[in-house]
Amino acid sequence: MNRALALIPVGLFAALLVSFYFALGRDPTHIPSVLIDKPLPGFSLPGVAAGTPGLSSHDLRGQPILLNVFGSWCISCVQEHPMLMELAREGVVIDGIDWRDQAIDGAKWLDQNGNPYARVGNDKTGRTGIDLGVTGAPETFVVDARGRVRYKQIGPIDSDTWNNTLLPLLKKLRSES
Amino acid sequence: MTAEIGQYSLILAFLVALVETAACLVGAGLRDRALMALGRTASFLQLAFVGGAFIALAASFVNNDFSVTLVAEHSNTTQPLVYRFAGTWGSHEGSMLLWVLILSLYSAALALFGTRLRETLQARVLGVQSFVASAFLGFSLFTSNPFARISPAPIDGAELNPLLQDPGLVFHPPILYLGYVGFSMAFAFAIAALIEGRVDAAWARWIRPWVLGSWIFLTIGIAAGSWWSYYTLGWGGWWFWDPVENVSLMPWLIGTALLHSSLALERRGALVSWTILLAILTFSLSLIGTFLVRSGVISSVHAFAVDPERGIYILGIIAALTGSALVLYAWRVPAMRSGAMFQAISREGAITLNNLFLITLTATVFVGTFYSVFIKDGQGISVGPPYYNLTFIPLAVPLLLLVSFGPMMNWKRGDAGEVVRRLRWPILGALFLFGIFTAIFGIARAGAMAGVALGLFLIFGAFAVLASRWRFGVQGVAHRIWSTPLPIWGLALAHAGLGITTIGISAMSAFQTNVVVQMTPGQAVDLAGSRVTLDSIAHVQGPNYEADRAFFNVESSFGTRELVSEKRFFPVSQTPMTKAGIGMGIFGNTYISVGDRANDGSIVVRMWDHPFVDWIWAGAVFMALGGMISLSDRRVRVGAAQKAELPAGATQTI
Numbered sequence: 001m002n003r004a005l006a007l008i009p010v011g012l013f014a015a016l017l018v019s020f021y022f023a024l025g026r027d028p029t030h031i032p033s034v035l036i037d038k039p040l041p042g043f044s045l046p047g048v049a050a051g052t053p054g055l056s057s058h059d060l061r062g063q064p065i066l067l068n069v070f071g072s073w074c075i076s077c078v079q080e081h082p083m084l085m086e087l088a089r090e091g092v093v094i095d096g097i098d099w100r101d102q103a104i105d106g107a108k109w110l111d112q113n114g115n116p117y118a119r120v121g122n123d124k125t126g127r128t129g130i131d132l133g134v135t136g137a138p139e140t141f142v143v144d145a146r147g148r149v150r151y152k153q154i155g156p157i158d159s160d161t162w163n164n165t166l167l168p169l170l171k172k173l174r175s176e177s
Numbered sequence: 178m179t180a181e182i183g184q185y186s187l188i189l190a191f192l193v194a195l196v197e198t199a200a201c202l203v204g205a206g207l208r209d210r211a212l213m214a215l216g217r218t219a220s221f222l223q224l225a226f227v228g229g230a231f232i233a234l235a236a237s238f239v240n241n242d243f244s245v246t247l248v249a250e251h252s253n254t255t256q257p258l259v260y261r262f263a264g265t266w267g268s269h270e271g272s273m274l275l276w277v278l279i280l281s282l283y284s285a286a287l288a289l290f291g292t293r294l295r296e297t298l299q300a301r302v303l304g305v306q307s308f309v310a311s312a313f314l315g316f317s318l319f320t321s322n323p324f325a326r327i328s329p330a331p332i333d334g335a336e337l338n339p340l341l342q343d344p345g346l347v348f349h350p351p352i353l354y355l356g357y358v359g360f361s362m363a364f365a366f367a368i369a370a371l372i373e374g375r376v377d378a379a380w381a382r383w384i385r386p387w388v389l390g391s392w393i394f395l396t397i398g399i400a401a402g403s404w405w406s407y408y409t410l411g412w413g414g415w416w417f418w419d420p421v422e423n424v425s426l427m428p429w430l431i432g433t434a435l436l437h438s439s440l441a442l443e444r445r446g447a448l449v450s451w452t453i454l455l456a457i458l459t460f461s462l463s464l465i466g467t468f469l470v471r472s473g474v475i476s477s478v479h480a481f482a483v484d485p486e487r488g489i490y491i492l493g494i495i496a497a498l499t500g501s502a503l504v505l506y507a508w509r510v511p512a513m514r515s516g517a518m519f520q521a522i523s524r525e526g527a528i529t530l531n532n533l534f535l536i537t538l539t540a541t542v543f544v545g546t547f548y549s550v551f552i553k554d555g556q557g558i559s560v561g562p563p564y565y566n567l568t569f570i571p572l573a574v575p576l577l578l579l580v581s582f583g584p585m586m587n588w589k590r591g592d593a594g595e596v597v598r599r600l601r602w603p604i605l606g607a608l609f610l611f612g613i614f615t616a617i618f619g620i621a622r623a624g625a626m627a628g629v630a631l632g633l634f635l636i637f638g639a640f641a642v643l644a645s646r647w648r649f650g651v652q653g654v655a656h657r658i659w660s661t662p663l664p665i666w667g668l669a670l671a672h673a674g675l676g677i678t679t680i681g682i683s684a685m686s687a688f689q690t691n692v693v694v695q696m697t698p699g700q701a702v703d704l705a706g707s708r709v710t711l712d713s714i715a716h717v718q719g720p721n722y723e724a725d726r727a728f729f730n731v732e733s734s735f736g737t738r739e740l741v742s743e744k745r746f747f748p749v750s751q752t753p754m755t756k757a758g759i760g761m762g763i764f765g766n767t768y769i770s771v772g773d774r775a776n777d778g779s780i781v782v783r784m785w786d787h788p789f790v791d792w793i794w795a796g797a798v799f800m801a802l803g804g805m806i807s808l809s810d811r812r813v814r815v816g817a818a819q820k821a822e823l824p825a826g827a828t829q830t831i
Contacts, residue, residue, distance in 0.1 A: 003511040010503040017496050023550040108693045112772035112781045
């Protein structure tokens with residue numbers, strides 16, 4: 001066998017290792033720096049069912065809110081859901097993006113599990129998710145009164161992240177506005 | 178006390194593995210029989226110590242020893258015994274221990290049963306195996322110690338994730354690991370062959386049972402995982418292209434390639450360097466499968482603990498094992514005897530084509546899984562089903578088409594016209610049925626019908642393989658059927674199984690329907706020709722959960738049956754879970770999952786009709802059965818290499 005050919009696997013593998021090494025340096029729960037303290041990228045999404053309002057980036061102004069990305073196909077979202085329902089009962093404003101999902105499936109899911117969201121937009125193609133830098137559902141953005149992203153939570157919100165991270169931040173943002 | 182015994186066992190196992198590596202590799206190099214014998218003994222000791230550590234951890238789980246951090250984080254007094262036991266491998270640290278345990282088990286098996294193998298080859302294989310073991314024992318000890326204590330110990334522990342409290346979890350990881358780790362044996366054989374600079378038919382005969390066995394476990398493991406997600410996740414999907422699933426699919430795809438190329442090597446002495454490369458790649462992907470999801474390189478919803486420090490260590494292990502294997506490959510392979518020649522149209526040619534498709538498929542899944550790693554600021558991007566529909570399916574279809582042609586080819590020099598002639602009935606039959614189905618179900622479903630026809634073609638083709646053996650011969654047909662070699666039965670069964678899975682996937686994609694309704698007891702709904710009645714709803718108390726249990730009555734043309742679906746709530750972890758009611762049948766499943774109960778006593782019900790969905794897993798069972806039948810053939814099971822006295826200073830063919 002040709003020696004040059006035999007070297008190909010090593011070369012490819014070395015390139016792969018370097019990529020992985022640099023990926024390690026990045027914290028997967030880290031927010032892409034381009035988005036922090038920047039306005040949300042513009043989007044305008046239809047509602048999940050006929051007659052329900054959709055969600056656009058212009059709606060997210062005036063008060064600090066949570067923007068939660070979910071999907072009817074998402075397992076961890078089911079786990080997170082009771083927490084969101086609880087927060088909604090306490091009066092926290094949560095808007096939702098039904099991500100990479102058929103609108104009808106999202107609507108059924110909300111019927112089945114309860115709807116904690118003030119407004120829900122359906123991002124069927126996942127295009128808005130890409131603009132927002134969504135890596136997987138659930139993910140939650142904290143958006144301030146001026147519509148800027150202040151924080152991104154990756155993975156389900158539990159009582160720990162709520163009490164120690166999100167609630168203090170929301171309180172601070174409320175006092176800012 | 179138990180935890181300390183476990184801790185010491187683990188440390189001793191690590192030291193023994195280091196000694197074994199040195200004794201085996203140095204012993205083989207010097208042809209020192211005493212050193213090689215020491216290495217063999219060490220592999221039994223290593224198994225004893227790793228086994229001891231595993232038992233100690235399991236005992237801590239079963240006895241609710243919450244002073245052990247791992248137990249406190251993953252177990253709870255209300256958890257039933259079987260899930261406390263299964264909790265042993267329900268966490269990152271515990272599953273590492275299981276992984277090393279299986280590795281040690283395989284090494285000891287080779288030391289015990291591999292006596293007919295050339296002694297230096299056996300020692301080198303054991304040396305590589307124990308090197309892998311020491312790397313992971315070190316990883317376990319230094320970065321993820323399962324026996325760490327906490328003080329003060331909590332009164333009660335947190336709970337194992339309710340989704341994981343399921344019979345599926347008890348079996349799924351061990352079976353999957355038996356597959357992953359089994360490929361380490363093929364890897365070790367490949368390294369040993371590179372060190373020795375020679376590959377012969379005996380070598381191929383020895384790796385084949387390991388490859389086949391691992392492939393069987395991996396097939397069952399993946400199917401079990403898919404089945405588990407089907408019935409626990411409560412919405413009836415069976416594959417999600419989640420990174421964790423993808424990393425088990427990749428070693429399976431490339432392991433399938435290895436399975437076929439090692440066949441060509443054993444029978445014809447062809448594809449030598451290629452088979453070695455595949456053996457290295459298969460195990461490397463198994464490593465990636467087990468470990469990279471825990472490193473923080475990619476995030477997945479059901480990944481274990483993610484920790485960059487562990488990530489560095491894991492990357493180091495992969496770099497050391499795969500890297501040195503590939504360097505060795507580049508260094509030694511050019512000087513090795515090249516494989517036997519063959520024509521493009523031949524059984525070997527078909528296997529090469531099969532390998533190329535399987536490798537491309539693996540690469541497709543690899544790129545999809547690790548896409549975010551390769552591009553700058555790639556964390557914003559994740560690829561989903563549309564990517565795989567676009568890339569995976571167009572590559573899988575020609576591969577599936579090829580499956581029936583391969584076994585009809587002659588070795589070395591085939592005749593395309595002859596093969597088509599032998600397969601004329603399967604081809605015509607499948608085309609005819611495709612026409613009929615498309616006429617019945619409409620042109621809109623022609624794609625899915627082509628999938629069904631393709632599956633049927635695989636089944637017909639598998640029969641044709643058997644039939645072509647039975648048609649000619651001196652003795653009677655009964656004798657010809659009886660004397661069909663087991664591997665031929667295995668081949669036919671496995672290829673037919675692939676067809677069954679293909680039919681399941683295609684039918685499921687075209688015909689599944691669902692209904693969502695708010696129901697009160699006594700109400701009935703129509704679903705795909707069945708009538709589903711909600712009989713009653715009861716509130717029940719489980720061992721560690723409470724649940725609303727809904728009883729349904731399903732009437733169809735096949736009769737009436739009772740289905741029970743539950744919405745469970747686990748108070749310790751505050752987690753809800755759906756337990757779907759599934760009515761299984763050959764032609765499809767009725768799948769019912771219930772949601773929350775409203776104040777008026779009604780309940781939200783989602784019902785699916787999943788036509789032919791069980792065929793997806795049944796096909797996998799057939800594939801695994803085919804593998805087992807093939808494995809039970811004596812010629813595969815027993816390597817025929819002779820244990821010869823080593824002439825001092827004998828030269829080796831390089």
